[in-house]
Amino acid sequence: MHAIVCIKQVPDTTDVKVNPETGTLIREGVPSIVNPFDTYAIEEALRLREKFGGKVTVISMGPPQAKEALKEAIAMGADEAILLSDRAFAGSDTWATAYTLANAIRKIGDFDIILCGKQAIDGDTGQVGPGIARQLDIEQLTYVFKIQEIDFQAKRIRVERLLEEGREVVETRLPALLTVVKDINQPRYPTIMGIRRATRTEIPVWTAADLPDAKPELLGLKGSPTQVVRVFNPPPRSGQIVMIEGESPQEQAAKLADLLLKEKVI
Numbered sequence: 049m050h051a052i053v054c055i056k057q058v059p060d061t062t063d064v065k066v067n068p069e070t071g072t073l074i075r076e077g078v079p080s081i082v083n084p085f086d087t088y089a090i091e092e093a094l095r096l097r098e099k100f101g102g103k104v105t106v107i108s109m110g111p112p113q114a115k116e117a118l119k120e121a122i123a124m125g126a127d128e129a130i131l132l133s134d135r136a137f138a139g140s141d142t143w144a145t146a147y148t149l150a151n152a153i154r155k156i157g158d159f160d161i162i163l164c165g166k167q168a169i170d171g172d173t174g175q176v177g178p179g180i181a182r183q184l185d186i187e188q189l190t191y192v193f194k195i196q197e198i199d200f201q202a203k204r205i206r207v208e209r210l211l212e213e214g215r216e217v218v219e220t221r222l223p224a225l226l227t228v229v230k231d232i233n234q235p236r237y238p239t240i241m242g243i244r245r246a247t248r249t250e251i252p253v254w255t256a257a258d259l260p261d262a263k264p265e266l267l268g269l270k271g272s273p274t275q276v277v278r279v280f281n282p283p284p285r286s287g288q289i290v291m292i293e294g295e296s297p298q299e300q301a302a303k304l305a306d307l308l309l310k311e312k313v314i
């Protein structure tokens with residue numbers, strides 16, 4: 049079994065600030081972490097390896113400091129890690145990010161399953177996982193809450209997806225790309241041995257030259273069809289508070305229901 053996990057290093061905050069002139073995220077002065085959803089993807093890959101044997105490779109596209117995120121994955125137990133880092137990748141939108149990661153995965157080759165987080169807490173689009181699956185022309189299973197069954201010999205997988213309306217059970221063939229939600233597991237903490245191994249591990253860095261099949265015009269800002277037209281903070285919502293009085297909870301509930309009907313909320 050070979051699982052590839054895509055992880056992103058993100059600012060350690062959900063209060064992301066955007067430079068209004070350039071439209072890019074302000075990362076200076078904000079400590080970085082592994083995107084929290086990606087730690088669940090790492091954990092799930094490690095559990096698959098514990099059950100079926102094989103290896104877990106972790107990849108990330110980002111600046112040189114993203115090595116720290118990869119080392120954290122090694123400390124958790126991942127076998128190998130690769131950083132994709134090159135000025136040519138800078139300015140990538142979600143399409144170019146997925147294109148670059150897919151090319152790297154194609155080069156790694158011989159994988160059974162790819163795991164991603166459901167979304168990154170900075171970009172928040174949730175597009176990169178499905179984008180990679182599309183680029184590689186493999187099945188995609190998003191918002192996975194549980195792997196019910198997986199058979200690497202028969203190349204089949206059945207998962208439960210967590211949707212707003214409930215849960216959905218889907219079965220498909222492998223290789224497949226899964227994006228996972230945080231209810232799927234409880235990520236482990238790195239062990240002392242793992243941290244020692246991570247400290248010793250040299251993370252290979254792949255540049256654009258290491259991806260000869262990736263077309264240079266499709267990388268980085270050049271290869272990004274998204275254009276940020278304007279970045280702004282929406283004005284704070286205004287509203288008013290209405291206290292519903294009543295002799296009993298029943299009376300208060302009835303008044304509330306009348307009010308909601310009147311406002312056409314229900």
Ligand SMILES: Cc1cc2nc3c(=O)[nH]c(=O)nc-3n(C[C@H](O)[C@H](O)[C@H](O)COP(=O)(O)OP(=O)(O)OC[C@H]3O[C@@H](n4cnc5c(N)ncnc54)[C@H](O)[C@@H]3O)c2cc1C
Nearest residue numbers: 054109139141142145164165167168171172173174175176
């Ligand atoms: C025009 C434009 C220019 C941009 N320029 C830059 C830039 O210069 N630098 C920059 O950092 N961002 C840049 N961005 C933001 C960038 O598009 C996104 O941060 C990035 O593509 C990932 O999208 P997301 O954060 O929405 O991830 P999501 O799609 O929400 O992430 C889902 C999952 O995909 C995987 N994933 C996402 N990104 C990566 C990654 N880099 N490596 C490995 N796995 C990953 C993870 O498993 C993650 O949980 C730019 C965006 C636009 C529109």
